[in-house]
Amino acid sequence: MTYQYWNEQLETISRKELEAWQLAKLKETVGRSLRTPFYQKRLTESGIKSPDDIKSLEDLKRIPFTTKNDLRDGFPYGFLSIPRDEVVRLHASSGTTGTPTTIYFSRDDLKQWASFMARCIYGTGCTRADVFQNMISYGLFTGGLGFHAGAEEVGMLVIPSGSGNTARQFRLMQDFGTTAVHATPSFLLHVESKMKEEGVKRESLLLKRAFAGAEPYSEDTRKRIEGLLNIEVFNSYGLSEMNGPGVAFECQCKNGLHIWEDGYIAEIIDPETLENVTGDGRGELVITILCREATPILRYRTRDLTGFIPDNCPCGRTHRRLYRITGRSDDMLIINGVNVFPSQIEEVIMAINEVGNNYVIEIEKEGVLDRLTVKTEIKPENFMDDTRPLNALKEKIRRQIQASITINPRVELNEAGSLPVSEGKAVRVKDLRPKDL
Numbered sequence: 001m002t003y004q005y006w007n008e009q010l011e012t013i014s015r016k017e018l019e020a021w022q023l024a025k026l027k028e029t030v031g032r033s034l035r036t037p038f039y040q041k042r043l044t045e046s047g048i049k050s051p052d053d054i055k056s057l058e059d060l061k062r063i064p065f066t067t068k069n070d071l072r073d074g075f076p077y078g079f080l081s082i083p084r085d086e087v088v089r090l091h092a093s094s095g096t097t098g099t100p101t102t103i104y105f106s107r108d109d110l111k112q113w114a115s116f117m118a119r120c121i122y123g124t125g126c127t128r129a130d131v132f133q134n135m136i137s138y139g140l141f142t143g144g145l146g147f148h149a150g151a152e153e154v155g156m157l158v159i160p161s162g163s164g165n166t167a168r169q170f171r172l173m174q175d176f177g178t179t180a181v182h183a184t185p186s187f188l189l190h191v192e193s194k195m196k197e198e199g200v201k202r203e204s205l206l207l208k209r210a211f212a213g214a215e216p217y218s219e220d221t222r223k224r225i226e227g228l229l230n231i232e233v234f235n236s237y238g239l240s241e242m243n244g245p246g247v248a249f250e251c252q253c254k255n256g257l258h259i260w261e262d263g264y265i266a267e268i269i270d271p272e273t274l275e276n277v278t279g280d281g282r283g284e285l286v287i288t289i290l291c292r293e294a295t296p297i298l299r300y301r302t303r304d305l306t307g308f309i310p311d312n313c314p315c316g317r318t319h320r321r322l323y324r325i326t327g328r329s330d331d332m333l334i335i336n337g338v339n340v341f342p343s344q345i346e347e348v349i350m351a352i353n354e355v356g357n358n359y360v361i362e363i364e365k366e367g368v369l370d371r372l373t374v375k376t377e378i379k380p381e382n383f384m385d386d387t388r389p390l391n392a393l394k395e396k397i398r399r400q401i402q403a404s405i406t407i408n409p410r411v412e413l414n415e416a417g418s419l420p421v422s423e424g425k426a427v428r429v430k431d432l433r434p435k436d437l
């Protein structure tokens with residue numbers, strides 16, 4: 001196979017040169033961090049007062065971890081390291097409570113992100129001859145605009161279709177001869193089942209490749225999508241705090257995700273002891289971003305569980321590969337690609353006066369999509385035979401949950417005392433989706 005590189009020099013850089021690059025960028029990043037209110041305090045407390053205190057990559061370990069809660073506490077501008085009028089965009093994702101975590105970008109940051117995305121897309125074999133349909137949400141979520149910019153950088157014809165509306169997606173694919181798509185793996189499965197339902201013939205489409213990510217999926221699911229749609233599926237990993245997509249991506253070998261080490265320093269830690277895991281041990285991924293000036297983030301605990309694949313990739317890239325993400329070390333749920341913390345749902349329902357003390361959150365597979373059901377108890381004085389007020393209450397709970405997490409849940413009201421009470425720690429989340437990771 002012949003492999004194509006977007007930036008051959010950087011993608012095949014020697015380990016030694018890469019480490020020298022990382023050290024220089026880390027020093028720069030620490031310098032910038034010291035200009036943010038958050039790190040000014042955090043770093044000086046750890047004895048790091050200037051970039052010169054970082055003498056080797058080993059010194060990274062002197063820097064404390066940053067968590068999602070830190071980002072939340074720093075809302076809105078605690079992590080900003082450039083003047084406000086040099087910021088040209090922000091993206092945000094859900095936090096464990098109502099406060100979102102917000103990331104700011106300078107004009108250069110957007111350029112760098114687009115070039116990492118172009119590297120990912122081009123590395124799968126796409127070229128400017130491709131027609132790319134971006135079937136994922138645009139907006140505060142990074143998946144839409146992130147891929148959009150990268151595909152334009154490659155020079156592909158980009159169709160910013162956004163997610164949903166399969167009938168329109170098929171029309172666009174047929175009208176413009178789409179060859180590559182981006183979606184969550186669950187949406188790709190949904191597209192396939194709708195294809196059958198709507199009588200769309202595979203022969204009428206020119207599809208060759210799909211980029212799938214933003215949520216965990218197994219190798220079996222990849223093979224299933226590839227077989228059903230007769231395309232190649234490439235795993236794409238990223239998170240809003242680290243720009244979004246474009247952090248790690250599969251190349252044409254499809255054997256793990258190259259994490260772009262000229263833009264990110266990756267570590268694996270034991271989530272219990274917080275010690276670094278060496279070799280090919282599994283643990284939680286911790287990332288320091290080197291390719292963004294507006295919002296530097298050092299040693300960010302992603303909560304994603306993975307590890308480094310030990311051998312070299314036949315494609316010739318020297319950037320290490322990550323195993324497929326197998327889970328998380330916190331309770332964040334990913335429902336149809338949307339990140340949800342159980343605490344966000346709790347916050348909404350507990351603020352509703354009629355709701356009792358016990359509740360259960362259930363997630364199941366309905367066809368190929370995820371289905372969220374929130375079961376609540378209601379206070380005895382609000383329970384009655386007349387169904388009209390109860391239906392109104394149900395609708396109020398549904399609307400408020402949707403407003404908070406963007407997902408439309410099914411709501412079930414139960415009489416006080418009827419939901420199971422656990423003797424120890426309450427088990428409030430039942431994830432009934434098949435686990436085949």
Ligand code: DLL
Pocket residue numbers: 093142143212213214215216217235236237238239240241244245246302304324325328334339
């Ligand atoms: O999901 C960014 C993204 C967009 C990645 C499009 C890929 C494609 P967040 O909404 O902040 O950002 O969610 C990040 O999603 O910490 C993982 O838990 C999970 N995740 C993302 N990609 C994968 C993947 C975007 N390929 C969180 N496999 C991360 C497993 C993934 N989990």
